[in-house]
Amino acid sequence: MGITIQHSGVQQLLELHFGQFEPDLISKLAEHCVIRDFEANQQLMRPGQYFKSTMLIVEGGVKIYREDQEGNEFFMYQLGPGDACALSMICATRKEQSQISAKAIEPTKALLVPIALMDELMTGYKTWYYFVLETYRSRFEELLEVVDSIAFKSMDERIEFYLKNQRKLSHNDELALTHQQIATDMNSSREVVSRLLKKMEQRGMVRLGRNTITILF
Amino acid sequence: MGITIQHSGVQQLLELHFGQFEPDLISKLAEHCVIRDFEANQQLMRPGQYFKSTMLIVEGGVKIYREDQEGNEFFMYQLGPGDACALSMICATRKEQSQISAKAIEPTKALLVPIALMDELMTGYKTWYYFVLETYRSRFEELLEVVDSIAFKSMDERIEFYLKNQRKLSHNDELALTHQQIATDMNSSREVVSRLLKKMEQRGMVRLGRNTITILF
DNA sequence: GCAGGTTTGTGACAAATGTTACACAGCGGG
DNA sequence: CCCGCTGTGTAACATTTGTCACAAACCTGC
Incomplete structure (x- = not known):
């Protein structure tokens, strides 16, 4: 656990799993972001938590749950290397909170992108902008499939x-x-x-x- | 029903329900988009349909349903003036389809924004960019509440x-x-x-x- | 190999939801 | 006013899912 600063490592991991990013963007991210390690079963996010950064998964796997007031949890979808948590983006950009929790299912590395950087990335880097939209789109689709499965099946x-x-x-x-x-x-x-x-x-x-x-x- | 071209009317409706848009953006939309009228109970979208434009609701109300293969439908959320269909944005930008249907619950006017315009709007108009992100965020939250209600209640x-x-x-x-x-x-x-x-x-x-x-x- | 934990199997029952069948109430048109 | 349509009430029953209780299977450490 803990935060590791290792610029060259960041660069390599980004190139590996986010190959679609333009080189400038990768340098930018490598410069301003940090990698954080999580152990298996560790929580990446707790319900009600505020976000100071959005997370890109570079290694491992993360399960995303919805939680209710009584602490029941309901599995929605799973993220792997190359994915980002749409919620952390959405909430991050608006500084809002949400009743979801995220758990590492194996040792996991995530890139923490500070909120402060988001606007600059969105407006300055086309591949980032497409990545964010595609992230929203695919999470939305996954969520719709979840609705299907509980509403109809x-x-x-x-x-x-x-x-x-x-x-x-x-x-x-x-x-x-x-x-x-x-x-x-x-x-x-x-x-x-x-x-x-x-x-x-x-x-x-x-x-x-x-x-x-x-x-x- | 049918498509009406009436630039001045478009401008007025936009100013009324999308007051947060910068004036340039409103002119741009008034110039390139058309208003389409729907009767009560008319379908705005059918499952599996491809989108050529994204829709902003300027008058009336629209219910959004998820449909399964057998034609069962499940109500998810409702849009009113000032709202946009996140799905039509997402699908529009990626030219994909989705199993959702939208029905007008009363006589409804929607502004049709051609897909071709989307990239230009996103990069050129900050208020549009914020509007799109906020639309995603709030639809996502609504969808999460839907999941809650069927998963836990x-x-x-x-x-x-x-x-x-x-x-x-x-x-x-x-x-x-x-x-x-x-x-x-x-x-x-x-x-x-x-x-x-x-x-x-x-x-x-x-x-x-x-x-x-x-x-x- | 045995003690103790974890995982699975299963019967009996409870509760929630879906289905079938039918009666009747309200309302509008002729 | 009466017919027919739509909407509502309700009983009886089927099915699905949840809960409780307990046993057996399996695995691990000693």
Whole structure:
């Protein structure tokens, strides 16, 4: 954990995952931003927190949750290298807060871009401007898919949707997940998830093991 | 229905509902955009449609729905004068499509801003750039509230939330709604809505009449 | 290999929501 | 005034999801 200043490292990481950025922009970012390391399971953001900077993920993975007053959480989407948290941009630019939380699912490096820089970047660097718009667009689309899944789908379809998503993110048909984790992410209960997964296994859609779910479809 | 060209009218409407725009921007928009009229209940957007322009609402009201493959629809939020459809901006700028539909709830006038103009507006007019970002931000927040309501809340709480929203939008405690309309918007069934509204009436939260629900809380 | 924790399986039941079926009330047009 | 339409009320039942209780399977450290 902690903040590390290492300009050359920043430059390399940016070139690797944000290749679309113009060279000037990369230098600019390398000059003014810092990398912050997070351990697995560490929170990057807490509900109600104000932002002093927006975050670009350069390594690892981050899960974004919506939280309600009682502390229930609902998994929305996941970010990887090359992604940015739209919320941190939005809130950062307006100095507002939001009821979301972000958790590293593995050791993660994020680039902290100070809010103060945002206006200059938006107006001065076309690739940054496109990046921000594209970030908004894709997060918005993801959020719409989330709405779909809870508004129209039943629990078993939602589990299927969830598993497919996890497979896409991990590039692996074998997922290291407990039923409890899934239930928590979907704001349901472990028993329900177990029951439905068992039915999916009987239908030949998955194979279940301790801590692993293998997708067969 | 139909497209009306009336530069002076456009200018006036813009000044009225988009007072924050700089004068240059208003002239620019008045010069290059057209007003389009929609009747009550007319669709402004169909699922899967491509956008050639983004829309600013200058008069009336528009409900935004998410649709699934089977044609079920789920009400997300509502736009009034001074609002813009974030989706039409996002999709417009990227020439992508989306499974949403928009319906006028009353006679509505919208300003059509051609996509071709977007880049020029974003880079050339600061008030436009802020407007777009603010539009994204507030739609995103609204969408998060929608997620809340279906992820965490039970049906009766959702109805309460829905009624409160309608009151805010209509500035009126007496809502002209049928139970069927509410049920459709929430992707539920009329009987369920009737049942729960009746309970709310017994608890003194609302008064029910034919085609009207009076909010008492 | 055994103790103790974690993960999964499962039955019984509760609660919420969806479905079916039907009665009736209000309202407008002829 | 009566017919027919739309909207509402409600009972009975099905289905889905959540909760409780408990057992078994599995894993790890000793």
